[in-house]
Amino acid sequence: MSLNYIIAMLLFTLGIYCLLFKRNIVKMVIGLQVLTNGLHLFLISLGYREGGIAPILAGEMLGRGATAEFAAAAVDPVPQALVLTSIVINVCTMALALSLAIYIYRHYGTLNPFQIRRLRG
Amino acid sequence: MIAHAPILAIVVPLFAAFLTPVVSIVAKRFGVERARDWFVVGAAILMLLIVASMVPAVWRGEVLVYKLGGWSPPWGINLAVDGLNLLVALIIASVVSLIAIYSVVYMERDNGLEKYYTLLMLVTAGCMGVTLTGDVFNLFVFFEIMSISSYALVAFRRNWDSVEAGIKYMIIGSLGTSFILLSIALMYGLVGSLNIADLAGKIATIKATQPLPMIVPLMLTLFVVGFGIKIAMVPLHAWLPDAYQAAPSAISALLSGATATVGVYAMLRVSYMLFGALAIGTMFIILGLVTMVVGGLMALVQRDLKRLLAYSSISQMGYILLGVGFGTAMGIQGGLFHLLNNAIYKVLLFMCAGAIVYRVGTSNLDELGGLGKNMPITATLFVVGALAISGVPPLNGFASKWTIYVAGMEAGQPICTAIAVVMSALTLAYFLKAINLMFLGQRPEHLREVKEAPPLMLFPMLMLAAFCVVFGILPGLGIDLVRPAQSAVMNQLGYIGSVMGAG
Amino acid sequence: MEFGPGIWGPIVATAVMLLGVAIGYLLLSISRRYMVPKPSVEKLRTYACGEVLEPEEVHVESEQFYSPIRRVFKPFYRFVRPAHTGILSTYLLWVFVGFIMILIAIVVALR
Numbered sequence: 057m058s059l060n061y062i063i064a065m066l067l068f069t070l071g072i073y074c075l076l077f078k079r080n081i082v083k084m085v086i087g088l089q090v091l092t093n094g095l096h097l098f099l100i101s102l103g104y105r106e107g108g109i110a111p112i113l114a115g116e117m118l119g120r121g122a123t124a125e126f127a128a129a130a131v132d133p134v135p136q137a138l139v140l141t142s143i144v145i146n147v148c149t150m151a152l153a154l155s156l157a158i159y160i161y162r163h164y165g166t167l168n169p170f171q172i173r174r175l176r177g
Numbered sequence: 178m179i180a181h182a183p184i185l186a187i188v189v190p191l192f193a194a195f196l197t198p199v200v201s202i203v204a205k206r207f208g209v210e211r212a213r214d215w216f217v218v219g220a221a222i223l224m225l226l227i228v229a230s231m232v233p234a235v236w237r238g239e240v241l242v243y244k245l246g247g248w249s250p251p252w253g254i255n256l257a258v259d260g261l262n263l264l265v266a267l268i269i270a271s272v273v274s275l276i277a278i279y280s281v282v283y284m285e286r287d288n289g290l291e292k293y294y295t296l297l298m299l300v301t302a303g304c305m306g307v308t309l310t311g312d313v314f315n316l317f318v319f320f321e322i323m324s325i326s327s328y329a330l331v332a333f334r335r336n337w338d339s340v341e342a343g344i345k346y347m348i349i350g351s352l353g354t355s356f357i358l359l360s361i362a363l364m365y366g367l368v369g370s371l372n373i374a375d376l377a378g379k380i381a382t383i384k385a386t387q388p389l390p391m392i393v394p395l396m397l398t399l400f401v402v403g404f405g406i407k408i409a410m411v412p413l414h415a416w417l418p419d420a421y422q423a424a425p426s427a428i429s430a431l432l433s434g435a436t437a438t439v440g441v442y443a444m445l446r447v448s449y450m451l452f453g454a455l456a457i458g459t460m461f462i463i464l465g466l467v468t469m470v471v472g473g474l475m476a477l478v479q480r481d482l483k484r485l486l487a488y489s490s491i492s493q494m495g496y497i498l499l500g501v502g503f504g505t506a507m508g509i510q511g512g513l514f515h516l517l518n519n520a521i522y523k524v525l526l527f528m529c530a531g532a533i534v535y536r537v538g539t540s541n542l543d544e545l546g547g548l549g550k551n552m553p554i555t556a557t558l559f560v561v562g563a564l565a566i567s568g569v570p571p572l573n574g575f576a577s578k579w580t581i582y583v584a585g586m587e588a589g590q591p592i593c594t595a596i597a598v599v600m601s602a603l604t605l606a607y608f609l610k611a612i613n614l615m616f617l618g619q620r621p622e623h624l625r626e627v628k629e630a631p632p633l634m635l636f637p638m639l640m641l642a643a644f645c646v647v648f649g650i651l652p653g654l655g656i657d658l659v660r661p662a663q664s665a666v667m668n669q670l671g672y673i674g675s676v677m678g679a680g
Numbered sequence: 681m682e683f684g685p686g687i688w689g690p691i692v693a694t695a696v697m698l699l700g701v702a703i704g705y706l707l708l709s710i711s712r713r714y715m716v717p718k719p720s721v722e723k724l725r726t727y728a729c730g731e732v733l734e735p736e737e738v739h740v741e742s743e744q745f746y747s748p749i750r751r752v753f754k755p756f757y758r759f760v761r762p763a764h765t766g767i768l769s770t771y772l773l774w775v776f777v778g779f780i781m782i783l784i785a786i787v788v789a790l791r
Contacts, residue, residue: 068359072776075348075352075772076769076772076773076776077769079769081344081348081768084348084768085348088348088351088352088355091352091355092355092358095355095358095359095362098359098362099358099362099365102362102365102366134365134371135362135365138314138361138362138365141314141318142358145318145321145325148325149321149325149347149351152325152328152329152347153344153347153348153351156328156332156340156343156344156347157344159332159335159340160340160341160344163336163337163340163341164337164341169767169768169769170767170769172341172344172768173765173766173767174337174338174341174766175338175341175342175418175419175422175423175766176764176765176766177478177479177761177764177766344768345768345771348768348772349768349771349772349775352772352775353775356779384790389790389791391787393790394783394786394787394790395783397786397790398779398782398783398786401782401786402775402778402779402782405778405782406775410778411778412774412775412777412778412781413774413775413778415764415770415771415774416771418764419766454786454789454790456789456790457785457786457789457790459789460782460785460786460789463785464782471760474753474756474757474760475760475761475764477746477749477750478743478746478750478757478761479742479743480742480743542742543739543741543742546735546739547735570688570690570693570697571690571693571694571697576688576690579688603749606746606749607746610742610745610746613740614739614740614742614745618735618738618739619726619735619738619739620735621734621735621736621739622735649690649694650690650691650694651690651691652688652690
């Protein structure tokens with residue numbers, strides 16, 4: 057189980073490396089996405105339970121009225137809801153960032169942040 | 178109080194945002210394009226009335242808890258309005274109404290305005306959501322709504338400087354909000370709850386165990402850095418001068434009045450009430466002093482008016498952090514009163530800068546001069562704003578800065594007060610430079626035909642200047658406004674009891 | 681407002697300031713009754729030893745406006761001002777430096 061957490065933190069660190077040390081705006085945006093993917097993996101792994109079932113109360117369990125047994129065996133649904141919300145927010149952010157990158161290329165001719173520095177001081 | 182007032186205050190701007198394109202299409206069909214602008218102004222004023230209706234109940238001392246969907250905390254999302262929330266909600270509602278009236282004239286030369294008004298209402302909905310909520314993931318979602326809409330508004334005009342400022346603001350801001358998400362994930366993993374009141378109780382029990390688990394400082398740091406990027410604490414402030422310089426002036430006013438206020442509120446709520454960590458006040462004092470000094474000294478050597486106002490914003494945020502960091506009743510009152518005053522005079526100054534840009538076309542101080550004869554009312558209002566921000570009596574800046582100075586002396590830190598007083602003098606210095614280079618002196622030939630700003634643009638500026646004078650002559654009024662907020666900040670147990678007790 | 685060592689009475693202070701302005705205006709109007717100043721256009725112009733100066737030449741350059749203050753705070757302007765390079769990657773490095781500093785400060789404060 058801890059393998060998930062290690063991979064999530066590894067993705068987070070790789071995303072931060074990509075944000076800090078790459079010299080292209082599109083690569084920075086990709087780094088931001090890798091970072092948030094690591095966060096989502098971390099959030100989902102928090103809710104996992106060994107040998108758990110999907111958190112949908114239906115079928116024969118509902119007929120039996122066995123809610124306590126369901127609650128003891130189901131995977132936590134709250135982190136899944138949080139991650140879905142966060143994925144939607146990230147789609148919006150990435151769309152806006154990439155459209156801004158297109159405008160920057162149109163105005164500056166380059167995507168290197170070391171050369172996009174007309175506003176300084 | 179209007180029924181369901183807390184949720185209506187968030188829903189009205191959200192629905193106005195979704196209805197604005199529809200109103201725009203209908204208005205264009207009937208040939209009355211201005212109808213969409215006035216629709217947005219009406220929605221903002223309606224929101225102000227809804228927030229004002231919550232005032233009597235909250236100032237009596239009760240915490241309004243509104244359960245969404247009937248689910249009681251801590252299993253459902255709830256909105257909790259106490260004194261601190263209400264102060265910030267009042268500031269945001271007033272600032273957004275005045276900026277909406279100002280934008281009717283200022284943005285009339287641009288096209289694509291229905292998108293501008295939609296984004297403006299979305300920023301407002303995000304700000305109100307962050308302010309009124311009692312659930313930490315709900316805070317994150319509304320914080321993202323506010324931030325993403327403001328990234329798009331900064332880059333609204335799609336010039337070379339707007340796009341550069343937009344991408345810098347966007348990448349630094351997104352890093353900040355992903356830190357906040359990581360901290361929320363860690364918090365959920367540690368205690369399994371997302372409600373602010375519930376988390377406050379559970380983290381208090383964890384903090385009481387010795388030794389302190391390493392994860393609690395890490396969570397608090399991630400929150401402070403995430404919100405610190407929004408309020409531009411040094412060294413997280415680098416996006417702010419570019420964004421305020423390149424955005425349309427109405428949006429600079431909105432960013433400095435509304436989103437910075439919301440950032441300070443979120444920082445206070447999470448660090449002082451969720452973590453109960455009044456001990457980090459010392460860190461706030463040191464960071465506040467550094468922010469004040471860096472902002473002030475950088476503003477002394479700027480060429481561009483809006484960039485000078487941006488560094489001045491950073492400096493004023495340092496004062497607020499200084500006041501809040503003292504931790505005493507007077508310190509927090511001073512910090513919150515300065516937050517209120519900062520919203521008033523910063524929005525006034527950015528609106529004056531916008532009036533100059535609207536009439537002349539540039540905000541570069543080297544190309545302006547002698548406009549005092551052409552634009553007398555704008556010049557007078559800018560001088561009022563400049564005197565207010567420098568802390569000259571009898572305007573409102575003096576009252577809040579005096580409270581912070583006395584709080585510093587009473588807390589036994591005379592060095593902080595000394596540095597704050599010196600930076601106040603330097604604030605007056607760079608504003609006198611701006612006034613001299615813009616309004617006094619000789620007027621170049623190409624500026625001979627510049628006219629005064631239109632009256633609809635002058636109306637919000639006059640109202641803000643009137644507030645400056647009123648809060649200066651009657652500072653007791655300001656302290657009365659701020660006292661419920663300050664007692665709410667220091668009353669963590671009361672908040673927990675009210676929210677969990679309503680369940 | 682009453683604070684520890686002193687009292688600030690804003691209404692009284694504003695009234696005194698307005699009284700001062702009124703007295704000044706009264707004195708000015710009394711002196712105007714004896715002679716109204718009417719300087720010629722030549723007297724109003726900035727004196728430059730007889731030369732004619734354009735407004736653009738007289739305008740003080742905005743960066744050099746406070747050169748004495750720049751000289752006093754020289755260490756600041758030598759290191760901190762060029763550090764605002766305008767490069768996005770540098771700004772992100774600052775965010776991380778700030779993160780480490782705030783982490784150390786909070787660990788020390790909460791212990």
